[in-house]
Every structure is written in structure tokens, then in C-alpha cells.
Amino acid sequence: MELSDSLRRRHSTRLYKEEPVSDDEILMLCDAATFAPSPMNSQPWHFHVATGTARRAVGEIMALTTQYLEEYIDVLGTEGVDRAARFYGDLGKAPVAIAVSVPVLDDPAEHDKVLIGVGAAVENFMLAALDSGLGCCNISAPRWVVDRLVEAFRIPEGRMLATLVIVGHPDEEPVPHDRKHDVVTFVGR
Numbered sequence: 223m224e225l226s227d228s229l230r231r232r233h234s235t236r237l238y239k240e241e242p243v244s245d246d247e248i249l250m251l252c253d254a255a256t257f258a259p260s261p262m263n264s265q266p267w268h269f270h271v272a273t274g275t276a277r278r279a280v281g282e283i284m285a286l287t288t289q290y291l292e293e294y295i296d297v298l299g300t301e302g303v304d305r306a307a308r309f310y311g312d313l314g315k316a317p318v319a320i321a322v323s324v325p326v327l328d329d330p331a332e333h334d335k336v337l338i339g340v341g342a343a344v345e346n347f348m349l350a351a352l353d354s355g356l357g358c359c360n361i362s363a364p365r366w367v368v369d370r371l372v373e374a375f376r377i378p379e380g381r382m383l384a385t386l387v388i389v390g391h392p393d394e395e396p397v398p399h400d401r402k403h404d405v406v407t408f409v410g411r
């Protein structure tokens with residue numbers, strides 16, 4: 223697929239088939255991620271991959287978050303909260319959950335730069351997944367269960383959870399994108 227098509231066709235997948243994803247496929251996607259830019263080429267990311275029993279443990283932790291989602295009722299509405307609760311309840315049956323960790327940094331500006339690098343890496347990962355017929359969804363690590371997730375993914379001391387990505391074979395049609403277009407201002411020529 224042409225890159226320009228991939229960029230437009232990538233979407234977040236929230237329902238997956240039972241079909242497993244092989245370790246080699248995951249390694250290939252993580253390798254694609256590592257070609258992303260990062261501040262001073264620090265490559266701050268590490269990918270902690272949960273499959274099988276580890277994936278089930280992550281699912282049980284994520285399911286705990288459904289009790290807190292009411293906090294978002296003003297943003298998501300009742301239907302949105304219900305949808306989020308269903309999704310967090312089983313992570314769309316995705317066979318693989320990946321935690322992306324970064325070093326703990328004292329300087330907030332340095333931390334922000336690291337997260338921009340992680341965003342680029344995750345986008346690479348997701349585009350490579352699309353190219354392989356796989357789907358993904360980036361999930362902001364829910365603050366209520368971060369410590370449990372850090373433990374389940376065995377993220378070592380000195381590192382922290384930046385984001386989660388789930389991966390699998392999509393079992394849903396792509397949802398049409400809703401995009402803002404008025405996002406560019408030329409400030410001089």
C-alpha cells in the first residue's frame with residue numbers, strides 16, 4: 223500500500239478476531255517503530271509485550287477501570303461511557319497488549335520531548351501493522367491502574383508507562399475518519 227493511502231486508511235481498531243499474532247510479526251512491528259525520530263536520537267522507548275496469560279492479566283487490570291469511567295460522562299455522554307466500558311472490559315479481544323515505557327525524567331520539558339518520540343514510534347508501529355493486515359489501538363494508560371500495569375508488564379525501576387497499544391486481526395469495518403482541516407496557518411513567505 224502506498225504510504226499516502228496508509229496514512230489515510232489507518233484507524234483505531236476496537237474489535238479483534240481470536241486469531242493470534244506471532245512473535246515474529248510483533249518483532250517486525252517493533253522494529254519498524256525504532257526507525258522513528260527521537261530527541262538526540264535517544265530512542266527512549268521499550269516495548270513490553272503481553273500475550274497469553276500475561277495478556278489475560280492485563281485484561282483483568284484494564285477491566286477494573288470500567289468503574290471509574292463515569293468520571294468522563296460530561297465528555298463522552300452515557301453512550302460513550304458504555305462503549306468505553308465495553309472496550310476496556312475486554313480490550314476488543316485483542317490477543318496482544320503492549321506497554322511502551324520511557325525513562326523517568328525530572329525535567330518536564332525533557333519528558334515532553336520523549337513522549338513526542340514515543341508518538342512517532344507508535345505511529346510507525348501502527349502503519350507497519352496496517353501494512354501487514356493487522357489493526358491496533360493506542361490506549362492512554364488509565365491512571366487508576368497504572369501501578370498494577372507497571373507490575374504486570376514488569377516495567378523496571380527508573381522507567382514508566384507511556385502508553386498502551388493493542389494489536390490483532392481486525393474484526394470490524396474501518397470507521398470513517400472525522401478530521402479537522404482548518405489547522406494550517408502560513409505565517410510568512
Ligand SMILES: Cc1cc2nc3c(=O)[nH]c(=O)nc-3n(C[C@H](O)[C@H](O)[C@H](O)COP(=O)(O)O)c2cc1C
Nearest residue numbers: 232233234235236309359360361362363385397399
Ligand atoms: C495517546 C492516545 C491515547 C488514546 N487512548 C485511547 C483510549 O484510551 N481509548 C480509546 O478507545 N481510544 C484511544 N485512542 C484512540 C483515539 O481515540 C483515536 O486515535 C482517535 O479517535 C482518532 O481515530 P482513529 O485512530 O481511528 O483515526 C488514543 C489515541 C492516542 C494517540
